[in-house]
Amino acid sequence: MTSAETKAPRPRLLRHLRWIPALLPVAALASACGPSTAPNPFTLDAGPDGATDPDGGTGGGTGGGNPDDGGTPDDTLGGPCNDDTQCDDAIACTVDACDTSIARCRHSPDDAACQDGVYCDGVERCAPKLGCLPGPPVACSDGDVCTIDTCVESTGACTHVLRDADGDGAPDGHCIAKGDCNDDDPKVSPALPEVCANGKDDDCDGAVDEGDCASPKHDTCSDPLVIDAPGAYTIDTTAAASNFAASCNVNNQPAARDVVAAIVLPAGPPLDVEITARTNGADVAIALLGQCGDPSTEITCGTSFFHPQGGRFAKIRGRGLGDPAKTTALPLYVFADADTPVILDVAFLPPEPVPTNETCGTAEPISFGVPFFSTLVDAATDVGISCAPLTGELLYSFELASPANVHVYASSVDGDGFPVISLRDADCALPEDEITCKGAPIVDVFRHALPAGTYHVAVAAGAPTIVSTTVVIEPPTEPLPDETCEGAPALTPNVTLDVDLLDRQDDVQLGCLPGAVDAAYTLSLPVASDVLLVQRISQGDTGAVTLALPACADPLDQLICDPGSQSPLRIGKRNVPAGDYRVVAESLLGQPAQVTAFVRKTTPPVVVPFADACADVLMIPATGGFFQGNTANATASFNAGCDQGGGPEGGARDQLLGLSLSDKKRVVLDMGGSGYTTLLDVRKGPDCPGVEVPKACAVGYGQNKSFLDLTLDPGVYFLQIDGLGQDSGPWFLDVRIVDP
Structure with a gap:
């Protein structure tokens, strides 16, 4: 560039400089007004010392900092904000809000949002920026090599069972005095009798085949228990060996024995x-054959089911047996x-042919209002039933000349198993042809205004049984508005609704x-919002709330969702986004229920690190809230009336x-998601x-x-977060306070 070229712009620059004297008074006026104190939401707070971070920023980088402590890292702080809508961090387990005092987003971790409902895998936690992380599994080890330490999901507790490798009920003799002398053989135990002539110390007394040994009865084909008339008989497997083969047997084959x-x-x-074989709890199976010792002559075989009244049973039916000219002896294993x-309950019955209505194509027509009976002992499985029966099914059909309401009622005649009823359309055979199904001790399958046409009923059960079924039709009626999600009426938050589930359909799948x-x-x-759903069900019913x-x-x-038979059912979900949702109440028996949706604006959880004595009680706001803590770090200070006895003072x-x-209130307290066997006790002050x-x-x-649902008068109350016996650990407490 030439010197002439560098000088050419100077006159233009001088023209601009002429305005500077005129602007100085304006600048002075602005300076006199002082600097603006309004926070700029698009600039990170530099902190008290105004220091910048190594990257040239002014607020501790993307990790954030705590303005109250001079920049100590605070993982809950996010970027700048003016309101909550700017603070979504895409982490499902954090409660996102704009902290207007510092114009920064705050992402409060909510461990309760991470709980998977499984006790034994521990209490999950929420980490800012990472989301849900697994917690440490429940530690059940007691340090004793002679115990098998197991976390039991159904009870939410650890068990410590003496080692018993062969499962015969006698602990290993290396662990206790007079224990099992051979923990590899389930037929050797101090609880068993000595068996004669087998060369083993069966009863672990140090002697073999001693004089008081037992010889098994009915253990061979030459020594059967003779059953020559209908009735009840007892046969005993004590000291028996495993001699016979059949197409079915007990599950624990090494422990199997037969007579x-x-x-x-x-x-x-x-x-x-x-023939029905019943035990008090042992696994059992029975097989009927044509020739003892020859498995190829097997007629029928049946494994065991759990009986509704306790114990186990197996049931079989042999059809068209005997000889017109001579007595016939059939072996029963x-x-x-x-x-x-x-x-053994044995019945000699008039012969019935094998049911022919095993398929949709051979379905047996039925008459309305007339009971029909289905013997579900040897039925095959031919159609897909979503209610998962444990037996095969028999098929029936009916015709509707015009639209009608349809009830299908069913119950067990002998009480050995609950009926399972599947109502199906004309095509019938495939899973998608099922209209609805139900399995229960007493079944009522109901449909509004079924169109004219052909329908099928598949009858099955939870165990071999005889089912009585009746199909009843009524004039058609239209479903109520709350029977479908499309027309679902509004549910008022924090108000209990009575729900009549009589003559309802199973519409919501x-x-x-x-x-x-x-x-x-x-x-x-x-x-x-934080949502807590509570459903009270009728006694004896099974329900669900979703x-x-x-x-x-x-x-x-x-x-x-929460299905179950223990009332009240309840489920909680925190930080549910704004919008419309559906609350579905269900009843297996069509009984009355009550549903309440407790709703409050989402609030971050309150961590309770101390609150270990009267001197540092943490007060709950009048609006309630969500709290979490860990009693493992506390001391045992207070007794409770519902605690188990015999423990130390303070429990x-x-x-x-x-x-x-200040006023009478309905107070609902839910410790769902806590990581141990909880105890919650409410006390009244002052x-x-x-x-x-x-x-x-x-x-x-x-x-x-x-869980507690209380109506409390005005006053001061204390909520004792405790554990049964000596149990302690991480806990959650959802507190809802509404008008009664």
Whole structure:
């Protein structure tokens, strides 16, 4: 560039400089007004010392810093904000809000949002920026090599069982005095008799085949128990060996033993023989053959089922047996996995042919209002039933000349198993041809206004049984508005609704409780909310309560659900985004229920690090809230009326929260998601720790953690967070305070 070229712009620059004197008064005026104190939401706070970070920023980088402590890292702080809508960090387990005092987003971790409902894998935690992380699994080891330490999901507790490798009920002799002398053989134990002539010390007394040994009875084909008439007989597997083969047997094959009976049929017309074998709990199986010792002559074989009244049983039916000209003896093998008496109920019945209505194409027509009976002993499985029966099924059909309401009623005649009923369309055979199904002790399958046409009923059961079924039709009626998610009426938050589930259909297929009738309601959330659903069910019923997306069409729309028979059912979900949802109440027996949706604006969880004594009670706000702590770090200070007896003074480690009510309120306390066997006790002040409120102490086992639904008068109360016995650990407490 030439010198002339560098000088050319100077006159233009001088023209601009002429304005500087004119602007100086304006600048002075602005300076006199002082610097602006309004925070700039798009600039990170530099902190008290105004220092910049190594990257040239002014607020500790993306990791954030705590303005109150001079820049100490705070993982909950995010970027700048003016309101909550700018603070979504895409981490599902954090509660995102704009902290307007510093114009920064705050992402508060909520461990409760991470709980998977599984006790034994520990308490999950929420980490800012990372999301849900697994917690440490429940530690059950007691340090004793002679115990098998197991976390039991159903009870939410650890068990410490003496080592018993062969499962015969006798602990290893290396671990206890007079224990099992051969823990590899389930047929050797100090609890078993000495068996003669087998060369083993069966009873672990140090002697073999001593004089008081037992010889098994009915253990061979030459020594059967003779059964020559209908009735009840007892046969015992004590000291028996495993001699016989059949197409079915007990599950624990190494422990199997068997005995034999002879079913003697008189000469004459053929008979059906139905045999039921029952035990107090041992696994059992039975097989009927044509020739003892020859498995190729097997007629039928049946394994065991759990009986509704306790114990186990196996049932078989041999059809058209006997010889017109001579007496017939048929061997019956009885298998068990323990030395046990087995009750044999034997019936000689008029012959019935094998049912021909095994398929949709051979379905038997039925008449309305007339009971029909299905013997489900040897039925095959031919169609797909979503209620998962344990037997095969028999098929029936009916015709509707015009639209009608249809009830299908069913019950077990002998009480050996609950019926399972599947109502199906004309095509019938495929799983998608099922209209609805239900399995229960007493079944009522109901459909509104079925169109004219052909329908099928598949009858199955949870165990071999005889089912009585009746199909009844009525004039057609239209479903109520709450029977579908599409027309679901509004559910008022924090108000209990009575739900009549009589004559309802199973319309909502969310997979929580298949076969149950249901009612659906719309829950509208204007802002992100913490939702707690509580459903009270009738005594003897099984129900479910579900929070779902509005489509409510299949299990993918289910957000969370709780099925069960222990009332009340309850489920909680925190930080549910604003919008419309569906609350679905279900009942297996169509009984009345009550549903409440407790709703409050999402609030971050309050961590309770201390609250270990009356001097440092943490007070609960009048609006309630969500709290979490860990009693493992506390001391055992207070007793509780519902604790187990015999423990030390103060019971388990505990923490204490306070609540002051100026008016009468309904107070709901839910410890769902806590990581141990909880105990929650409510006391009334004014002096701490107060006096226990009657019927306000609750123990929570397994998944059913402590829950209380109380109506409390004005006053000061103390909430004792405790554990049963000596149990302690991480806990959650959802506190809802609403008008009664």
